[in-house]
Amino acid sequence: MRRIKKLLLVFSIILLAMPSLLVSAASESKSEEDTTQKKGEVSSKDEVVYGKLNAAGERKELYVVNTLDVEKAGEVVDHGTYTDLKNLTDLSPLEQKDGEVTVDAPEGKFYYQGNMEGQSLPWDVSITYLLDGEEIAPENLAGKDGHVEVKIATSANEKVDPVFFENYLLQISLSFNLDNYRNIEAPDGTLANAGKNKQVSFTVMPEKEEELVVEADVSDFELDGIDISAVPSSMPIESPDIDEMTGEMDTLTDAITEVNGGVADLEDGIAQLNDGAGELRDGSKEYKDGISALDASSAELVNGSGSLKQALEEMSASLSNSSADMGLGDLKQLEDGLSQMADGINQSADGLVTLKDNYAKAYNTLDEKMAAIPDYKISEEEFKELYGSGADPEVLDKLKETYTAARTAKGTYSAVKEGFEAVGGTLGQVSGTLSGMADNLEEMANQLGSSRENMDGADSFAQLQDGISEIASQYASFHSGLVEYTDGVNQLSSSYGELHNGISGLAEGLGETENGIGSLHDGTAELQDATSDLPDEMKKEVNEMMDEYDKSDFEPVSFVSSKNEKVNSVQFVLKTESIKQEEQEETEEPKEEAKGFWARLMDLFK
Structure with missing residues (x-):
């Protein structure tokens, strides 16, 4: 029995040693192969x-x-x-x-x-x-x-x-x-x-x-x-198809070019209109100064005419109650006074004729400039499209403001045009009335002179009495007309002051509008330059963006x-x-580990 146990023990030792021997042999074999290892x-x-x-x-x-x-x-x-x-x-x-x-x-x-x-x-x-x-x-x-x-x-x-x-x-x-x-x-x-x-x-x-x-x-x-x-x-990232978008950009670029051209035309028209308005303002000022001076002298003219009327009436009354021994010096003074008044009125009439001619020139210039303002209309929808196009909003605000001002100026002019046309006729009528007055005074002075020179005895004196009485009677009517005329001059002077203020305001507004249009034109020109190659720039930007991610x-x-x-x-x-x-974690009771093959084998020898 002991011998069997020894044999089994030796057999076990051999079994335990065999893996080590095999590994050692394999290592030796591997070492021999390493010396001839090929590169992979x-x-x-x-x-x-x-x-x-x-x-x-x-x-x-x-x-x-x-x-x-x-x-x-x-x-x-x-x-x-x-x-x-x-x-x-x-x-x-x-x-x-x-x-x-x-x-x-x-x-x-x-x-x-x-x-x-x-x-x-x-x-x-x-x-x-x-x-x-x-x-x-x-x-x-x-x-x-x-x-x-x-x-x-x-x-x-x-x-x-x-x-x-x-x-x-x-x-x-x-x-x-x-x-x-x-x-x-x-x-x-x-x-x-x-x-x-x-x-x-x-x-x-x-x-x-x-x-x-x-x-x-x-x-x-x-x-x-x-x-x-x-x-x-x-x-690889393919660039998107932006032909439709660039086509729309081409349309936008063309529209901006047209807008810039329209603004350039508007700038020229406003410049011409501003020049005409300046000439009209200058002529209007001359007329205003003249009518104001005439109005200021009206009181003096009426007072002088009243004195002359009173003198004629006194002279007529004196002649009716006097004899032929009356001094002719008084008649000569009356004759000279009538002639001087006639000359003064003729000068006023000539001044009004000159003013009328200057006014007509200024008015015709203004009318041409106003007619040169384009009559086209830009709707709110079209403005919205421009604002949505990416254009500079400040430039577009100026464009809209100038467009509105130009439309307002044209509309205002159309409303007051009839009044402008009436001014020329009024000047002509006043000038004609004054000329008629001057002619009447000249005729009275001439009649008085003839009567004075041809006086011969009682008959001549009687004729003088009749002539002076007739002159006094006619002059009373003339004086009444003169008073009505000066009242009209006063009303015209007051009314024209307001009209002149409107003309001056229009000229100043057009001056500011011209400056604004100039700035606007600079802006639209800059916008046109910036957007002229917008489609190509867009393609370039898209390609660069695609390259960044490709x-x-x-x-x-x-x-x-x-x-x-x-x-x-x-x-x-x-x-x-x-x-x-x-x-x-749940705690588990330790379990007895299962014995392996060698443990069970060794148990046989116990």
Whole structure:
């Protein structure tokens, strides 16, 4: 029996030693093969970078799964510095030295994992949480109720090669259990149903830094990890068809050109109108000054005429009661007074004729300038289209204001045109009346002179008495007409003062309008220059914008080491920690471990 036990013991020892002997033999065989190892060839390489972030977005763990496309089996070298290596293809050992990973790889796809420590990601990710408007640490958020906001900020990490930030787009997604969440909102995100969950997705374009926000009402807060992936934005982007839009821009450009031409014509018309208005104002001032002077002298003229009338009446009465011995000197004075008055009235009449001629010239000029103002109408709808065209609103305001002023001036002129036309006729009538008065006075003076020269005795004296009596009677009628005339002159002077003020105001307004039209024309000319090549500029801007996002010519580079060549693709797969309520662990009674084969075998010898 003892002998059997010894045999069994020796047999067991042999069995335990056999694996070590086999491994040693295999190692010796492997060493012999290493001396003749052939070099392999790799046609391309893919890298997938996996990262684990905490709930606030800070990096915790990072490893890379490298895929080598081995075109020829043998020893291959990949570059990278790792803290730990793991062969995911077979049991071949991986060797790392001086930033080089060496492996004897078979033909085909070869996968291995390398853990990295201290390596930064191309993006800085910061995640903050707010509960009912107050920031809260993620570890304190589990199980809470209220209105929650999750803010995800992404920015470039200046410590890492910017090629990834400049050419990669980020895709960020969060999943919300609808049993706990309601009223989910994400202004910059896309919402989609995924079973009993609501999926919120965001996209961050290359070279962009964003702050993304999602908010909701929650009860018993829990949140699965946030998924963040980064892939090259290598899709070619075709420029949109903007022919229809540029066609509309061509129409707008043509319309602006027409507006500029119309404003130029309006500027010329307003300039001519302003010149005519200035001439009219000057002529009107001369007329106003003349009629005012005439009105001022009317009282003197009436008083003098009244004195002359009284003198004639006294003379007539004296002659009726006097003899032929009356002095002829008094008659001579009366004759001279009548002649002087006639001369004065003739001068006034001539002055009115000159004023009438000047007024007619100024009025004809004004009428021509007013007629030159275009009679077209711009509707409110057309103004709205101009405002919606993108033109400078200040320039358009000036255009509308000037257009309105020009239309108002033309309308005002049409309303007072009849009054302007009547002024010329009134001047002619007054001048004719004055000339008639002067003629009557001259005739009376001549008759008085003839009577004085031909006086001969009692008969001549009687004739003189009759002539003076007739002159006194006629002059009384003349004096009445003179009083009516001066009253009319007074009314005309008062009324014309208001008319002259209106003409002066019109001239000043047209002067300001001309200045405004000049500024407007400068603005429309500038607008025309700025928009003349608007369609081409639009195409250029669109093409530049498309080029900014078109990364189709991007050549991938290795994230692990710049020495790696033939890189086919590099992707990033990141995930944050979930925020969950801690589950209470159930305590279990320790169970007796089942005995293995060797333990049961040894029990046989006990």
